[in-house]
Amino acid sequence: MQKTGPMSIKIPRLLIAELITHAMQDDPNECCGLLLGVGDEAVEIHRMSNVDRKPISRYTMQSGELVAAQEKLKETGREFVAIYHSHTFTQGYPSKTDIANAVKVAAISTRHVIVSLVEKSRPVVRAFSINGDAEVTELVVETDGQPYRASD
Numbered sequence: 001m002q003k004t005g006p007m008s009i010k011i012p013r014l015l016i017a018e019l020i021t022h023a024m025q026d027d028p029n030e031c032c033g034l035l036l037g038v039g040d041e042a043v044e045i046h047r048m049s050n051v052d053r054k055p056i057s058r059y060t061m062q063s064g065e066l067v068a069a070q071e072k073l074k075e076t077g078r079e080f081v082a083i084y085h086s087h088t089f090t091q092g093y094p095s096k097t098d099i100a101n102a103v104k105v106a107a108i109s110t111r112h113v114i115v116s117l118v119e120k121s122r123p124v125v126r127a128f129s130i131n132g133d134a135e136v137t138e139l140v141v142e143t144d145g146q147p148y149r150a151s152d
């Protein structure tokens, strides 16, 4: 299949549920982690620790865990599909800080998934491409079975 650019991301419903669970467990702090898989298709969630000093509104991944994740990728042949984190008080759109951080990691992954818990009973999962020029493009979240809808 020819790649035309990261306009969509495939996240099975089971993984969407896992993302939301992680976000809720860490609420009110932001959670963070990696979606691993092949190309634009996630097959696994890799949780990371948020070691930021202000975890309620920012996230920083622990560098030792990132190295461990990269080792795991080498062993399993999987790739970074996306970086994910949660917003516990704001909509699921990248903040200025998110965009600045995304530019720094654009060589690793330009796809970012955000779980918003702004409405606690209705978590919303959105995905974005943020390239090295800080251009933000929302991605379609494709899933298996029924299309994912935030209001489900």
Ligand SMILES: [Zn+2]
Pocket: 085, 086, 087, 094, 095, 098
């Ligand atoms: Zn954010």
